[in-house]
Amino acid sequence: xKIAKPVSEKKLTxxxxxxxxxxxxxxxxxxxxxxxxxxxxxxxxxQKAIDTLGYIPNQYASSLxxxxxxxxxxxxxTLSNTVFTDVLRGIYDVLNNTGYKVLLVDTxxxxxxxxxxxxxxxxxxxxxxxxxxxxxTRTCQxxxxxxxxxxxxxxxxxxxxxxxxxxxxxxxxxYDVATHLLEEGYSxxxxxxxxxxxxxxxxxxxFKKALEEVDKFQKNxxxxxxxxxxxxxxxxxxxxxxxxxxxxxxxxxxxxxxLALGALFESQRMNxxxxxxxxxxxxxxxEASRFVxxxxxxxxxxxxxxxxxxxxxxxxxxxxxxxxxxxVDTGYQIKKRxxxxx
Amino acid sequence: xKIAKPVSEKKLTxxxxxxxxxxxxxxxxxxxxxxxxxxxxxxxxxQKAIDTLGYIPNQYASSLxxxxxxxxxxxxxTLSNTVFTDVLRGIYDVLNNTGYKVLLVDTxxxxxxxxxxxxxxxxxxxxxxxxxxxxxTRTCQxxxxxxxxxxxxxxxxxxxxxxxxxxxxxxxxxYDVATHLLEEGYSxxxxxxxxxxxxxxxxxxxFKKALEEVDKFQKNxxxxxxxxxxxxxxxxxxxxxxxxxxxxxxxxxxxxxxLALGALFESQRMNxxxxxxxxxxxxxxxEASRFVxxxxxxxxxxxxxxxxxxxxxxxxxxxxxxxxxxxVDTGYQIKKRxxxxx
DNA sequence: TTGTATGCGTTATCAG
DNA sequence: CTGATAACGCATACAA
Numbered sequence: 001x002k003i004a005k006p007v008s009e010k011k012l013t014x015x016x017x018x019x020x021x022x023x024x025x026x027x028x029x030x031x032x033x034x035x036x037x038x039x040x041x042x043x044x045x046x047q048k049a050i051d052t053l054g055y056i057p058n059q060y061a062s063s064l065x066x067x068x069x070x071x072x073x074x075x076x077x078t079l080s081n082t083v084f085t086d087v088l089r090g091i092y093d094v095l096n097n098t099g100y101k102v103l104l105v106d107t108x109x110x111x112x113x114x115x116x117x118x119x120x121x122x123x124x125x126x127x128x129x130x131x132x133x134x135x136x137t138r139t140c141q142x143x144x145x146x147x148x149x150x151x152x153x154x155x156x157x158x159x160x161x162x163x164x165x166x167x168x169x170x171x172x173x174x175y176d177v178a179t180h181l182l183e184e185g186y187s188x189x190x191x192x193x194x195x196x197x198x199x200x201x202x203x204x205x206x207f208k209k210a211l212e213e214v215d216k217f218q219k220n221x222x223x224x225x226x227x228x229x230x231x232x233x234x235x236x237x238x239x240x241x242x243x244x245x246x247x248x249x250x251x252x253x254x255x256x257x258x259l260a261l262g263a264l265f266e267s268q269r270m271n272x273x274x275x276x277x278x279x280x281x282x283x284x285x286x287e288a289s290r291f292v293x294x295x296x297x298x299x300x301x302x303x304x305x306x307x308x309x310x311x312x313x314x315x316x317x318x319x320x321x322x323x324x325x326x327x328v329d330t331g332y333q334i335k336k337r338x339x340x341x342x
Numbered sequence: 343x344k345i346a347k348p349v350s351e352k353k354l355t356x357x358x359x360x361x362x363x364x365x366x367x368x369x370x371x372x373x374x375x376x377x378x379x380x381x382x383x384x385x386x387x388x389q390k391a392i393d394t395l396g397y398i399p400n401q402y403a404s405s406l407x408x409x410x411x412x413x414x415x416x417x418x419x420t421l422s423n424t425v426f427t428d429v430l431r432g433i434y435d436v437l438n439n440t441g442y443k444v445l446l447v448d449t450x451x452x453x454x455x456x457x458x459x460x461x462x463x464x465x466x467x468x469x470x471x472x473x474x475x476x477x478x479t480r481t482c483q484x485x486x487x488x489x490x491x492x493x494x495x496x497x498x499x500x501x502x503x504x505x506x507x508x509x510x511x512x513x514x515x516x517y518d519v520a521t522h523l524l525e526e527g528y529s530x531x532x533x534x535x536x537x538x539x540x541x542x543x544x545x546x547x548x549f550k551k552a553l554e555e556v557d558k559f560q561k562n563x564x565x566x567x568x569x570x571x572x573x574x575x576x577x578x579x580x581x582x583x584x585x586x587x588x589x590x591x592x593x594x595x596x597x598x599x600x601l602a603l604g605a606l607f608e609s610q611r612m613n614x615x616x617x618x619x620x621x622x623x624x625x626x627x628x629e630a631s632r633f634v635x636x637x638x639x640x641x642x643x644x645x646x647x648x649x650x651x652x653x654x655x656x657x658x659x660x661x662x663x664x665x666x667x668x669x670v671d672t673g674y675q676i677k678k679r680x681x682x683x684x
Numbered sequence: 685t686t687g688t689a690t691g692c693g694t695t696a697t698c699a700g
Numbered sequence: 701c702t703g704a705t706a707a708c709g710c711a712t713a714c715a716a
Contacts, residue, residue: 024686025709026711027686027687033711056465059466060401061402061708062710064708065691065710065711065712069402079430082422082424085427089420089422092446092447092448093448096448102445103443103444103445104444117438119398143398231629231630261630287574287600290574293611355693356695357693367695368694379701402694404694405694405708406693406708407694
């Protein structure tokens with residue numbers, strides 16, 4: 001049995017392989033996709049031709065014909081925040097072993113941009129989507145529902161998920177942080193937040209509620225900015241809050257650890273002792289929080305695990321399994337450290 | 343002019359839009375891809391139909407017909423390191439506005455895994471590839487060359503780039519850091535490094551060379567580990583180095599800022615004064631380095647800009663422009679801060 | 685087990 | 701500027 005040499009110029013197709021192996025195109029297709037449905041003899045013969053020629057299937061023709069893209073769309077607000085890249089890592093680690101490809105978009109926290117990007121994603125006919133949060137535009141949600149792709153909304157628990165949902169309750173987490181600070185004996189408690197995306201808003205509302213319940217909420221104890229969150233901004237907001245409260249604030253809930261680090265570093269420069277003069281609590285529990293001095297109380301959330309689970313939910317659904325729960329609460333845990341020890 | 347209502351059941355095609363707008367399919371295609379080639383009247387009319395119906399083009403059909411995938415493959419060692427996600431951000435920010443999609447893979451720093459992933463990427467017929475560094479397996483490099491896709495190798499300057507190359511010289515950066523420390527009067531200078539990927543190795547070699555030139559290199563002043571880099575590991579390596587040098591080390595070049603922060607936090611706990619008792623220099627200049635106390639000397643490299651430029655090089659090449667330089671040195675800058683002020 | 689006919693949704697080519 | 705027709709490469713459905 002002779003097999004033709006590779007013709008390096010033109011693109012190889014199923015037919016080239018079929019001719020080389022002396023079979024029909026569909027048989028080659030089967031050798032690739034359903035090897036069990038082809039006899040041993042032909043399978044070996046065809047595989048040899050494939051290897052010899054160096055044939056690589058055309059995914060686009062395949063997707064078009066089968067309407068299966070093997071693509072999963074993922075949308076996150078930003079690549080600059082370890083919170084999201086940790087989740088991403090979980091998603092990639094699961095999906096890369098399943099033959100699915102990830103198509104990632106970065107919405108820059110803008111629902112409008114998100115709509116545009118999700119439109120692009122949908123044109124790739126993804127078999128499923130993993131998207132962040134629930135503040136998509138109405139149009140965008142319609143697009144998603146009309147497309148009928150399985151959707152997992154991650155990072156936060158939603159009142160009305162589009163489909164599947166995995167995350168935790170930011171409101172409750174904010175409430176619990178405030179409670180922790182109250183329990184530690186602090187009473188003039190402030191809040192600083194940046195970007196103010198829906199999840200930060202919820203943390204703030206939970207925080208506010210807890211203070212209101214004990215009649216300790218004061219409007220001027222809140223400092224926020226629409227700017228992106230950063231250590232620098234944390235320092236700025238910290239100074240604003242000191243000013244607006246005439247320095248009487250005795251504890252601050254920072255909407256995330258970057259802000260908290262900024263506040264901590266600034267307080268060190270101002271010679272304000274943490275936690276003696278002032279308590280600080282962050283959110284997300286990034287690695288630095290555990291090691292900085294004083295160590296920073298923060299709220300741990302299983303980001304990598306959330307990514308893993310979201311991807312697993314997707315895979316399960318794609319395998320036709322509709323049994324599992326559609327909503328998963330991944331919870332959180334307040335890590336009490338030196339910065340709030342009274 | 344009436345336009346039909348969306349029929350939510352079947353998938354919309356060009357033809358549906360064409361019928362709704364009362365034109366031919368190819369005209370709709372042109373409105374989408376070459377709007378200038380369609381008269382104002384028809385363009386508006388067709389666009390209206392597209393919007394009303396919520397039509398989304400099928401990229402697979404498009405790619406099959408035009409043999410253009412509009413895909414660019416990107417390979418990075420890990421998603422856990424801001425160094426790479428910053429570059430990624432630059433890449434996405436450029437590419438998202440050009441109609442190209444990014445197919446990203448995370449190689450976990452393993453050339454073997456990289457080879458496997460790049461093989462997968464190639465079956466998507468990417469129009470170009472952006473990959474990290476130069477330590478691909480021989481097989482992998484052959485695959486890339488045979489595929490004839492434009493390739494940009496990023497993060498470091500290579501002796502023999504496969505095609506295009508953008509980055510800076512890590513060896514020289516390491517050399518310069520050592521020189522800076524020597525100039526500040528330090529003379530018992532150590533090095534700590536983790537993961538020990540090719541770029542870290544180069545920084546270490548440059549560092550070593552500078553010390554050797556003034557006869558100040560000592561083998562036991564080096565502490566490394568193959569473990570992933572982290573703040574925690576920085577603290578550990580710091581303690582090892584103190585032990586192996588009997589505490590006489592007076593300056594440490596940390597292969598990155600995470601390690602440096604770990605060393606700094608640990609030194610604070612051990613009551614070792616930086617920079618009075620010990621100088622610390624990091625690498626990458628992450629945000630924390632600028633704000634921590636004492637602020638941390640580090641080496642700034644334009645990561646986001648590198649991503650931007652890499653993507654721009656790719657786009658240029660894809661547009662048939664072969665003029666520009668194939669190798670770009672993005673340089674670096676030592677940010678001298680409190681932690682090395684003698 | 686293997687093969688034939690046909691369609692997937694778009695774009696290239698060439699006419700009008 | 702607009703349209704008819706034929707690819708693009710593969711997989712589905714059915715036949716043999």
